[in-house]
């Protein structure tokens with residue numbers, strides 16, 4: 001801690017976002033380029049080095065936050081990058097995309113704005129790339145053991161990098177044409193530019209990890225065949241089976257799942273398409289679902305030039321402050337948060353009838369109606385109470401030419417046959433079953449990430465990837481020095 005009074009003398013300052021009118025005209029990240037580094041050392045100085053760092057406990061990766069805050073406040077970027085990479089393979093991903101449960105657990109946050117931990121993480125990661133502090137780290141010697149990792153999202157990438165660096169020969173199988181999982185075709189460019197993904201993939205290739213794209217295990221290559229060919233298999237296929245909205249009119253044209261819509265917009269940014277065939281341009285858009293995926297649809301529809309965009313959330317409008325009885329510090333509270341996409345929608349007035357920014361809260365969809373051609377034109381909704389019972393007299397109708405369903409995901413997609421071919425057990429909610437060592441009921445086959453945990457976050461996915469790598473390394477060699485930040489049963493901090 002370079003300045004022990006930093007938290008008293010320096011107010012919290014976040015990485016500034018570009019003006020709304022400017023950023024909605026492009027797909028670049030929403031932040032002002034170059035504006036983080038000049039402010040970040042003083043921000044890191046706000047860390048009190050409190051002695052019992054709950055931020056560290058709240059981070060599933062166990063990031064050594066007070067240590068790197070201190071190093072950044074002293075501008076020792078190389079040491080900070082080393083400490084950060086000791087616990088996180090991909091800090092530039094979490095530094096941009098993590099909801100930062102660490103900040104909710106920051107001791108300063110008991111009665112002041114938390115340290116900007118996520119911004120500090122991002123600054124260290126970006127600086128590490130600029131200065132060459134994140135070179136490829138190929139293994140000194142090979143173990144002669146082989147591992148197939150199925151799925152190239154953050155779980156699969158973290159597992160593959162750890163296992164490659166431990167000396168095993170690793171091939172990552174990915175059904176899509178590009179590597180990255182939901183970070184590639186789900187999360188939009190304005191939240192994280194794909195350059196960050198490309199850089200890591202290049203680093204991994206240089207370390208020796210092999211990538212096999214456009215190869216769906218179970219369809220293009222048999223899962224049992226893969227099991228026979230490799231010494232171990234890690235399943236990291238995610239949880240992409242989307243939830244449906246079973247109401248009258250669902251079959252009308254123009255009602256799409258979020259993960260049908262977002263990949264097309266991402267493909268426009270990749271240069272694969274001139275224009276998305278589902279573009280929101282000129283349309284009245286309603287997004288059903290109040291989570292992150294819905295917010296990503298919102299920011300995308302705004303950039304595509306929608307006539308109006310409204311987002312429906314089944315939950316009531318949350319308060320601005322945490323409820324100290326229900327969700328006391330240091331848990332991650334459900335409070336009103338204004339994402340960049342919500343800020344854009346609010347400032348542009350995309351949803352004049354909204355309760356806040358572009359959102360209608362406590363809103364439940366009753367049915368859709370369409371035109372003579374079978375295309376959706378209206379969404380009918382009603383307000384609901386905390387037990388989701390309709391409130392009489394609150395029915396209303398929104399114009400809707402494009403409806404995006406962002407209702408979450410129920411578990412792994414079973415269409416590829418992988419689960420059946422390997423004879424894997426599943427949990428009642430559809431995820432792949434595993435024991436305390438990340439092993440499935442089929443010998444030599446392990447599972448990690450959303451495929452086992454259910455729909456989660458990138459920080460959990462990276463932690464899962466690191467932990468499953470340690471389990472696989474132990475399986476292959478009898479012991480492991482790889483870190484395992486979590487067990488399969490760990491969950492976010494609650495009361």
Ligand SMILES: Cc1cc2nc3c(=O)[nH]c(=O)nc-3n(C[C@H](O)[C@H](O)[C@H](O)COP(=O)(O)OP(=O)(O)OC[C@H]3O[C@@H](n4cnc5c(N)ncnc54)[C@H](O)[C@@H]3O)c2cc1C
Nearest residue numbers: 151153154155175181182216217237238449450456457458
């Ligand atoms: C739109 C959206 C936005 C999100 N935004 C955020 C955010 O801002 N912050 C955050 O922390 N989290 C966010 N999440 C959640 C986060 O992306 C996931 O929790 C995380 O990506 C899970 O990682 P994973 O590696 O387990 O699975 P995934 O990222 O889903 O990767 C699984 C990969 O496996 C591949 N695959 C599946 N089956 C096969 C097969 N049979 N053969 C070969 N490959 C296969 C898939 O194609 C995919 O590439 C978001 C999710 C969505 C949908």
Ligand code: SF4
Nearest residue numbers: 059094098100102118
């Ligand atoms: S990964 Fe997330 S929880 Fe961990 S330090 Fe970074 S922002 Fe905080």
